[in-house]
Amino acid sequence: MPPTTPSLQPLAAEARLLQLDVLRGLALLGVLLVNLSVFSGSEWAIAAHSPYPMGWGGTLVQALCSALLESKAAALLAMLFGAGLAIQAETLERRGERHLPFSLRRVGALALIGLAHSFLLWNGDILLDYALISLLMLPVLHVGARRILWTIPLLWAATGLLILPLAGRIGAASSLIDQSVPFHAMSAEHYGAASWFALLKYRAWEMVNVMGPVRLSNRLPILLPFFVLGAYFWKKGFFSEPDRHKTALRRMVLVFGLLGLAANLVPRELVWSFASSLSFRPFRILIRATYFFARPGLTLGYAAGILLLLQHPLARQALRVFAPLGRMALTQYLLQSLICIWIFNGHGLGLYGKVPISHYLLGGTVLFALQVWSSHLWLDRFRMGPAEWLWRRLSYGGPQRFKLSSPPPATAKARA
Template sequence: MSESPPSAGPIDNSERVHTLDALRGFALLGVFISNSLNWFNGRQMMPREQALALAASPLEIGVSSLFALLIEQKFVTLFAFLFGLGFALQMTRAEGRGTSIVPVYRRRLLVLLGIGLVHMFAIWVGDILSTYALVGFLLLLFRKASEKTVLVWAAVLLFVLPVVFSVGQRVLPVLMDGAAATERAQKATREEDASRRAEYLAGLSSDSVVTSQRANAHYGWAAFSNPGRPILLSIILGRFLVGLWAGRRGLLQDVERHRPLLRKLAAWGLGVGGVIGLFVMALNLAYWGVANPPGWLVWMRIVKDVGIVFLGSGYAAAFALLFQKERWRKVLGVFTPAGRMALTLYLMQSVMSLCLYDGWGLGLVARTPPSLTVLLSLAGFAVQVAFSHWWLARFRFGPVEWLWRSLTYGRFQPMRPVPTAAPAAN
């Protein structure tokens, strides 16, 4: 670890930007609801007919629609923004010490990659940490880029490359093999995917921990060959760059100085993102339960992705503005400890959910409608918030955060807060 300067180390609590911690905790709530509703309860693995049957009542359709409008992908976007913004903060602090961010940041990502891979194959296939770590290395390429360059690349990665990939996946096979052969190949791929999901769902329903986790690892390995993975990587890097731009501008670190811009971002983000979200929701309701919706709906993903970025940005700006008001800070500050130990809580959410949904636990997989899934997520997160308040009243870091920092800096970090010296008596 000799290449790391002696001054490099975790920041003290007094140096933390509490707005970012609270926003990260808020984002973690949305991520938990999203993962629970799409993955942990088995919805992604169920046949379409079974999933629709669980959400057939007006209440469940309403919950699913509101989830798609307000939560789905928006909070994951927030998390990615904050990852890029965190990179900007670390870069600024490294420059303040007169050192390079590269050595420590590279080790930080390697440790995160290891944690993510263990999470993916030993606990839950939907891990995002390993992907964040791999894409995070690409952020290093932009550490000296201008703000304009960062924004241009963000726009290309978010809105241009996904379209190019999508068109290429649909058009090139037709040009090379013909429409009939392409349709046969796509049908075979869909059948293979359905078989793989059914096998995974059967594993999750097993009353054996070994069987369910073996099915998880097998499905996780197959996920690496997903042809849509380049689109995901492009979108994640684009979101990172938006966060990098915001971090360089200091938008969320110095809210008062950027209040006019944040107000515009909140208004445009919530307005444009909300309108697009309502439009997409109306289309989803119009074709709810339709076995073979029209093919042109595939291209609505582009419009949807634009709305997600706008709404995610609007959430971040509105949250930061509200956090400056004392009354709102007391309410939103509840999320701050959860944001400080978000990595621990993210991994804990996976373990809690396996205990709830897998067959060896309570066996709720493929049985809970959207409304119950959301309620279970809210209850579980409330427990996590209480736990984070209790833990950080006694320790400096969450347990996984401590491991991450200790491995990154090559030395054990003190877990107990350092007591401040008492003022001298007069």
């Protein structure tokens, strides 16, 4: 008889893969810098052509953050979530157990945390999106590396069926956002001045009528392929044994990295204008399709580049500093929201719409450095972050050891 699910236990710290934790920690920097444009109010102000303090070099830095990090950091985390799903399913199947019951509990627990985050702190949350995509991914986790990429069109179709009944609500939400001036004014009124209870009510309205529908129509189709790619990377061994796949990783850096950089730095209007000037229609289609897929493809260039860097001793030693942050990424992601809403919202310091872009990006970098430092301190005393403990407690259905019985030795290192 197979063992019961309460026998399941999380990976011990020494069994974790350093490269996954490093990637997860670095992705949090991109997520923070991108999200700051929403927390601060600059994104809606710029969209509405309203005045916003830019600071020294703010326009250039904001443009670079948007081009190089927007959607890419969230996509990198999506790859790691997809890999995590594949690892968990593989581990359970190796023990002769069915992965679906446990995986459903794990995804359900993440969805609960995401819902609480969305309504109580910030409705730009990505956890709920990841939970929904994970649910779609569960039936295809058994597919091998050679065929799993072919499940992307099937999962896109499933996403379309999920979105179709909400087409009217999605259209209404898009129309509201397109009216950027009144929407910006409404956001500034509530986020910049409202009490916590008034903001709670507005956030719930915005979640149901604006952010929720837009997230379904925009985020799910974009992030879903990266979940599959994360599972593919794991099954092919790119994550677990990158030293055996250096040639393939170098090709990814050259193709996806360089092509992705070009696609993200060259304005869309310029590419469309050039394509339209071509007389041969297949070339026009090819250029536009390449541009469309190359933009998010930069994420693969980032992932492959970091995996290659980790093969060099000096770079590995420098990058491993981000591993503890990656081990408690859920806690630190939620903490980013908590700190930022206190800084920018009316029930905190009320700096919504007032902090220059260059200032808040510098502040975000400092906050990230503090998160790296605090993660080291925390994991010297505890096995995991508090949010990770809650997630695992809900997922495994049994007590989880939280405190370390003794401080970890200074030489303890994550498995390469």
